[in-house]
Each structure stands twice: as structure tokens, then as C-alpha cells.
Amino acid sequence: MGSTQENTVFLTEKEAERIRNTVKETVRKSSELRGHGRESRDAKSAISQATGASLMADMESMQSSGRGETLPALAVGQVYPPCTVTREELEPMKISELKMDTHHRGRRLHVKRASPVVVLTARSWVMVEDADGGGDMERLEMSLHKSRHGEDILEYAKNYIIKEPFFTLTEEGEATLRIDHPSDLMSLSDALTGKTFSSAKAAEKFATTCKSGGNDELKNGDLAAAYEKYTDGLTVARRDLVSQTNPDLARDIARNRALVNLRLSHFDDAIADARASLTGQNDQKSKDLDSKAYYRAGSAAYGLGQYEDARKFFEEQLKLAPNDKDASTYLKRIDVRLREEQTGAYNWKKLRAGISKARPHVDAASFIGNVKVENSEGRGRGMYVTRNIPAGEVVMADKAFHVVWGHDKEALTAMTYDVRDDRIRVQPVGLSKAVAQKLLGNSSQIERVMDLFGDYDGDGQRIFRTQDGPIVDTFRIHDIVSRNGFGLGNQYGEEDARNASTGLCTWAAYINHSCVPNTSKDFVGDLMVLRAIRPLQAGEEVFFSYNEDGDYDARQAALMTTWGFECNCPLCAAEKADDPAVRKKRAELVQQSEEFVKHENWPDAKRLTIASAHRLAKAIDDTYDNEQYKDVPRLAGRTIQEWLMKASPRK
Numbered sequence: 004m005g006s007t008q009e010n011t012v013f014l015t016e017k018e019a020e021r022i023r024n025t026v027k028e029t030v031r032k033s034s035e036l037r038g039h040g041r042e043s044r045d046a047k048s049a050i051s052q053a054t055g056a057s058l059m060a061d062m063e064s065m066q067s068s069g070r071g072e073t074l075p076a077l078a079v080g081q082v083y084p085p086c087t088v089t090r091e092e093l094e095p096m097k098i099s100e101l102k103m104d105t106h107h108r109g110r111r112l113h114v115k116r117a118s119p120v121v122v123l124t125a126r127s128w129v130m131v132e133d134a135d136g137g138g139d140m141e142r143l144e145m146s147l148h149k150s151r152h153g154e155d156i157l158e159y160a161k162n163y164i165i166k167e168p169f170f171t172l173t174e175e176g177e178a179t180l181r182i183d184h185p186s187d188l189m190s191l192s193d194a195l196t197g198k199t200f201s202s203a204k205a206a207e208k209f210a211t212t213c214k215s216g217g218n219d220e221l222k223n224g225d226l227a228a229a230y231e232k233y234t235d236g237l238t239v240a241r242r243d244l245v246s247q248t249n250p251d252l253a254r255d256i257a258r259n260r261a262l263v264n265l266r267l268s269h270f271d272d273a274i275a276d277a278r279a280s281l282t283g284q285n286d287q288k289s290k291d292l293d294s295k296a297y298y299r300a301g302s303a304a305y306g307l308g309q310y311e312d313a314r315k316f317f318e319e320q321l322k323l324a325p326n327d328k329d330a331s332t333y334l335k336r337i338d339v340r341l342r343e344e345q346t347g348a349y350n351w352k353k354l355r356a357g358i359s360k361a362r363p364h365v366d367a368a369s370f371i372g373n374v375k376v377e378n379s380e381g382r383g384r385g386m387y388v389t390r391n392i393p394a395g396e397v398v399m400a401d402k403a404f405h406v407v408w409g410h411d412k413e414a415l416t417a418m419t420y421d422v423r424d425d426r427i428r429v430q431p432v433g434l435s436k437a438v439a440q441k442l443l444g445n446s447s448q449i450e451r452v453m454d455l456f457g458d459y460d461g462d463g464q465r466i467f468r469t470q471d472g473p474i475v476d477t478f479r480i481h482d483i484v485s486r487n488g489f490g491l492g493n494q495y496g497e498e499d500a501r502n503a504s505t506g507l508c509t510w511a512a513y514i515n516h517s518c519v520p521n522t523s524k525d526f527v528g529d530l531m532v533l534r535a536i537r538p539l540q541a542g543e544e545v546f547f548s549y550n551e552d553g554d555y556d557a558r559q560a561a562l563m564t565t566w567g568f569e570c571n572c573p574l575c576a577a578e579k580a581d582d583p584a585v586r587k588k589r590a591e592l593v594q595q596s597e598e599f600v601k602h603e604n605w606p607d608a609k610r611l612t613i614a615s616a617h618r619l620a621k622a623i624d625d626t627y628d629n630e631q632y633k634d635v636p637r638l639a640g641r642t643i644q645e646w647l648m649k650a651s652p653r654k
């Protein structure tokens with residue numbers, strides 16, 4: 004929360020209209036076609052179209068530096084929930100049975116890739132055909148959430164199960180299967196599809212080859228490929244015919260995959276793999292292996308901020324390997340994290356010294372010991388302090404769930420047009436994408452993120468996992484990021500609207516806005532720190548300001564567009580009571596003062612210039628009625644007053 008003026012991207016009316024019209028037209032056309040049978044495609048021309056587009060996309064990505072001049076435009080609308088049952092519970096269907104603009108609930112399609120993949124910034128598409136032949140071909144598009152284990156999902160495998168397929172139109176009016184929720188597309192292993200083993204030996208050999216293949220990929224740093232190989236090996240090594248004769252093979256592969264998961268920051272999966280790899284044997288070799296597994300589990304728990312769990316893992320490791328220095332170092336760090344978590348006592352100097360552009364994430368725990376979440380009349384839920392807090396003290400500190408820094412390659416800002424409220428917004432879609440990715444590898448966190456406020460509540464079901472894996476409703480993620488995401492300020496160099504650093508905090512997200520806040524927020528890397536601006540009484544609601552624009556109308560407009568509410572804090576109540584002509588005059592004076600400070604340097608300001616500044620400050624002050632503004636700040640005068648405070652003492 005907290006967009007700034009500099010982060011505003013201006014869109015001409017014409018451009019906005021074009022985006023609106025294109026999306027509305029697509030929605031209209033698709034709903035007209037709803038339920039109609041699919042028109043079959045000519046396979047040859049479908050493949051050549053995809054091949055051409057794929058080549059073009061490759062060339063464009065080679066020519067551009069990654070960030071184009073124009074923002075990609077994405078449509079948000081026609082929200083629908085992800086499939087929440089396993090693939091076994093779905094009835095198979097064929098491409099020829101697809102109906103236009105329809106979610107084929109209760110059905111599944113098994114398809115295989117039939118063309119090169121067209122990889123674009125915010126989506127990818129490919130031609131697919133029924134896996135068991137038949138000749139029907141269809142376009143398959145994967146929207147924003149298209150990477151898995153760091154690779155484009157459509158390039159990841161050749162065989163896919165599409166759960167409850169959605170068949171609709173692209174914005175160019177072309178029929179397509181469209182996947183919005185990553186869990187609706189399951190990749191099937193190329194190496195295992197249709198594979199049978201003649202003997203236990205053959206199966207074991209296959210799993211062993213997968214394991215060494217995974218080790219090679221890991222050495223090369225190709226995490227997606229290593230993950231895939233280990234997963235294939237593990238699938239086979241866990242089958243009875245192998246596990247009964249060689250139970251260690253599955254353990255070895257799981258232990259190695261734990262490392263891949265750790266490197267991918269898929270901490271839950273890393274812990275699960277590390278646990279599955281434990282031998283519990285007493286010989287030295289087994290103890291060394293288990294020690295390794297505990298280390299991986301401990302590091303993953305630490306990555307999740309689960310410090311007590313991490314401590315247990317490292318203590319287990321030390322029982323097996325008493326001289327392990329890394330485990331001891333981690334245990335010392337855990338003591339510091341637990342102290343931060345319990346008392347809010349941070350060593351700010353050390354924390355600040357430990358971060359840089361290359362290492363922007365601070366090694367610190369969240370501190371939420373002074374606050375609790377409760378209902379806030381007219382504002383949904385809010386955050387309340389549980390004890391008296393003196394001015395200047397830390398109210399809470401929240402280590403962001405996720406941050407995409409402006410300099411990360413994941414940073415992606417897009418223009419979104421939301422059909423639900425007809426609004427165009429500039430959105431940190433790179434953050435939505437990264438949050439969804441993180442949840443897919445850390446399913447224990449899904450519930451916590453999904454608890455945050457968003458306009459769309461999904462289908463009301465709270466199913467976040469099936470046997471097929473985690474379920475992440477990306478429409479909800481989009482809404483949650485829109486309403487709860489925040490800018491982190493320009494901590495590591497130049498940023499603009501196209502590459503602002505943005506993040507999501509899961510505790511601070513419960514804090515409501517007030518234009519007369521009682522806390523101020525600051526960042527140390529990705530740790531959001533809130534301090535009391537004035538003494539807070541136990542039981543008081545905590546507020547900070549999402550938007551600090553001094554102009555009432557601009558502020559209200561921003562609060563409505565980005566957060567969907569009208570503020571009626573005491574300041575807004577006073578400003579609302581002003582005559583619109585007075586507000587207009589004040590806004591003009593604010594603009595004048597902004598121009599003034601832009602052009603007049605305070606260090607060498609002349610007496611006459613200072614006198615002009617005083618006049619401007621007085622003119623702004625005169626727009627306020629003393630009685631009406633007795634207890635609330637006069638925000639419009641802030642810019643010029645700050646200039647005067649710096650300029651006056653020297654003259």
C-alpha cells in the first residue's frame with residue numbers, strides 16, 4: 004500500500020478506450036458463441052501459424068532488453084474458480100467435444116504438444132492435439148502464471164492433462180483453450196508416459212539413471228530439468244517393485260530433490276523431501292546422509308520463518324554430526340530471530356549493514372507481539388494494539404511474504420482492464436505471478452495469503468490442495484495483490500512506474516488506511532517497520548496512510564481506484580465539508596507550491612524568494628477554516644512548509 008505520484012503511468016483516453024473496447028468486444032463475442040460447438044482447425048496451417056509466431060516471439064525477445072517501452076495490457080474478468088478435484092475424479096473428453104465459452108466442469112482433456120511454443124511476456128501458447136490421436140488440434144494458452152520450477156510450463160513437458168478445460172476466445176477473437184490457474188494444467192512426464200518395466204531390475208535401473216541425470220542437471224544449475232529427472236526417478240523408485248528391494252534409492256533421490264526445492268525456495272516441498280529421505284539408521288554413512296537431510300529441512304524451515312521448527316531440525320543434525328559448523332551458525336541465527344520475534348528488539352545497524360542491491364532481503368523475523376486482528380466497523384478487519392505503545396516505538400515489523408525488486412527479472416508492470424468494475428489500473432503483475440509461484444511450492448502458506456482481503460472470494464470453498472498438488476486461485480491472488488500489495492520505495496537505485504519494487508506482507512495487510520495515521524512505515528530491505536507517530540493506547544486501531552496526496556479529490560480518487568473505498572477519517576470529513584471552490588483553489592496553490600520547490604533551491608534562496616514562499620504558505624493556510632480544521636492536519640501546506648523549514652534558518 005502506498006502508491007506515489009512518481010509511480011503513476013499516464014494513459015491517454017484513446018489508449019484506454021482501445022483497451023476497454025477490445026476486451027468488451029471479446030467478452031461480447033464469446034458470450035454470443037456460448038455453448039456452440041467448436042469449429043475444427045486445419046492441422047497443417049495451425050502448426051505453421053504457431054511455428055511462425057514462435058519464431059517472431061524468439062526474435063523479439065532477442066532484440067528487446069526485456070522491458071519494452073509500452074506496458075503489456077491484460078484483461079481481468081470472467082473470474083472462475085480452479086478445479087478442486089483430482090484428475091481421477093474427472094471424466095475424460097476429446098477436443099472435438101469442446102463447446103465455446105464454456106468451462107467443462109467435471110471433465111478432463113489429455114493432450115500433447117503439436118507445435119513449437121510461442122513464449123510471450125505475459126502468456127504462452129501452443130497447438131495441442133488429443134494425446135491418443137484422432138487428428139483434432141486446438142490452441143492452448145497459458146496466461147500469466149506459466150512457469151513451473153523456473154521454466155515455461157508449456158515447454159516443460161509434451162503431455163498434459165487439462166482439468167475442467169475452459170474454451171473461449173483470445174482478444175484477437177481466436178478460439179483457444181485457456182488456463183488461468185496453474186493447477187488446472189498437469190504436466191505428465193515425457194519419460195514415463197506409456198512406459199512399462201519388464202522387471203524390478205529394469206525399473207531400478209531407470210530410477211538410478213534418473214537420479215544421476217538429475218545430479219548432472221543440478222551441477223549445471225538447471226533446476227527445472229533436475230527437478231523433472233528426480234521426480235521421474237522418485238515416482239518409479241517408490242513403486243513396490245523397487246522400494247521392496249532397494250528402499251534407499253527413493254530416499255537418495257528425495258534427499259537430492261530436497262536440495263533442488265531449497266534452491267527454488269519451495270520450502271514446504273524441500274522439508275517434505277528431506278523428511279522422506281531419513282534413514283534413521285545408526286551406521287556412519289546413514290548418519291551423514293540424515294545429517295544432510297536435517298540441514299536441508301532446517302534451512303527450508305528457516306526460509307519459511309518457522310524458526311522453532313528450524314531449531315529442531317538443526318538440533319537433530321547436531322546429534323548426528325556434533326561438529327557441524329553450519330548447523331551451529333544457523334542455531335545462533337535462530338536465537339536472534341526468535342528474540343526479534345518475541346520482543347521486537349532488532350539490531351537495526353547490523354540489519355541495514357547486511358543488505359545491498361545484490362542481497363536485498365533482510366535476515367530478520369517479523370514481530371507481531373503487540374498487535375491483533377479484529378473487526379473494524381465499516382472497514383472489514385483491522386489491526387489493533389494490545390498494549391500501550393509510546394511515540395516512536397516499533398508497533399510491528401513484518402518481513403514481507405514476497406517482494407519483487409525493481410531490478411529483478413520478474414519485475415513486470417502491466418496495464419489491466421478489469422471487466423468487473425470497468426477500470427484500468429497499472430498493476431504489479433510480476434508480484435502476482437511470483438506470489439502464485441511461491442504458493443505452489445509452499446502450500447502451507449496458501450491459507451494465510453488467501454485470508455487477505457480481495458473483492459473476489461472465489462467459490463467460497465477452502466480447498467487448497469488435492470492429491471494432485473496445491474491449488475492456487477490466481478484471480479484471488481490478483482485481487483489480493485491489488486488491494487494489499489505495496490511499494491517499497493526506491494531503496495536500491497532508480498525506479499520508475501515500469502519497474503517499481505512491490506511486495507506483499509501478510510500481517511501489515513490487515514492495517515487500514517487513515518489520512519491522519521497513527522503509525523508511519525519504513526523499510527529495511529523487505530522488512531516493513533511500523534512506528535507509533537504518537538502514543539498509542541491498548542485497544543486502539545492501527546492506521547497508516549495508503550496515499551498521502553494533499554489534495555482531497557486526488558486522494559479520494561486514488562483510494563477508490565486502488566483500494567475501493569471512500570475514506571471518512573476526520574481529515575476527509577473536514578475536507579469534504581469545504582466548498583468545492585475552496586478545494587479547487589487549494590489544489591491550485593498546491594500545484595504552485597510544487598512548481599516552486601522544483602525550481603527554487605532552498606540553500607541559496609534569496610530573501611525575496613523566501614518571502615514568496617511565506618506568501619504561498621499563508622495563501623494555502625487561508626483556505627482552511629480554523630474551527631473546522633482545529634484537530635486535523637492541513638496537508639496542502641506540507642510541501643512549502645518543508646521548504647521553508649530548510650530555507651529560513653540560513654537567511
Ligand SMILES: C[S@@+](CC[C@H](N)C(=O)[O-])C[C@H]1O[C@@H](n2cnc3c(N)ncnc32)[C@H](O)[C@@H]1O
Nearest residue numbers: 382383384456486487512513514515516566568
Ligand atoms: C490492506 S486491506 C486492509 C485490511 C482489510 N480491512 C481486511 O479486512 O482485510 C485494504 C482494504 O481494507 C479496506 N479499507 C482500508 N482502509 C479503509 C478505510 N479507511 N475505510 C474503509 N475501508 C478501508 C478497503 O476495502 C481496502 O481495499
